Amino acid sequence: MLRWLLIGGVLVIGPQVARAAPEVIDLRGKWEIQTMGADREVEIRQQGPKVIIHRVMWPEFEGERYKLEHLYRGKLAGTVIKGQLLVKEDELPDFEVLREFTGSVASAERLTIDGLPLKRLGAAPPSAEPAPAAPPKVEERPSDPPEVAQAPTGKDG
Numbered sequence: 001m002l003r004w005l006l007i008g009g010v011l012v013i014g015p016q017v018a019r020a021a022p023e024v025i026d027l028r029g030k031w032e033i034q035t036m037g038a039d040r041e042v043e044i045r046q047q048g049p050k051v052i053i054h055r056v057m058w059p060e061f062e063g064e065r066y067k068l069e070h071l072y073r074g075k076l077a078g079t080v081i082k083g084q085l086l087v088k089e090d091e092l093p094d095f096e097v098l099r100e101f102t103g104s105v106a107s108a109e110r111l112t113i114d115g116l117p118l119k120r121l122g123a124a125p126p127s128a129e130p131a132p133a134a135p136p137k138v139e140e141r142p143s144d145p146p147e148v149a150q151a152p153t154g155k156d157g
Contacts, residue, residue: 024049024076025105030121042118049076051083053113066090072101072113079105081113 026046031053033040039057046052053072058065067090074083081103086095103113109120 025079025108026124027051027076027105027108027111029124031111031118032121034117034119041121046076050074051076051081069095071095072103074101074103076105081105081111085114 027044028046029044031042031044033042033055039055039059042053042055044051044053051072051074053070053074055070055072057068057070059068060066069088071086071088072081072083073086074081083101085098085101087098088095101114103111105111108124111118
């Protein structure tokens, strides 16, 4: 009896839980970090809840410019992003984990990563969902059958 009550509860509650699942916000595209310095553009790639934010900077050290890359690799849960910040300098072959980071999504146009506000550059990318297919084309047929004189005879002349 208890087993049937549990199965019945799952059948009743299950569809409601599935409908309540939050929609993943699409963050893909070019963004700008709202700071006063240069190197403000970042690119966000996303696959479902997995988010990768890539930033290339060119700071100076002792008068020499060098390439420094930040890779924020995280997971989006609702409006919160949590993950790891990885860094790579010119002379390093791979990215190295620097520390954990957190972020939050205010809207599809604004978010904050590690305390830095970001604003989307340009329009949001089109939805990954395919456009609805056009209805199949129906060839028009004449409403009246051809007259005897217009019907093909199968003979030449």
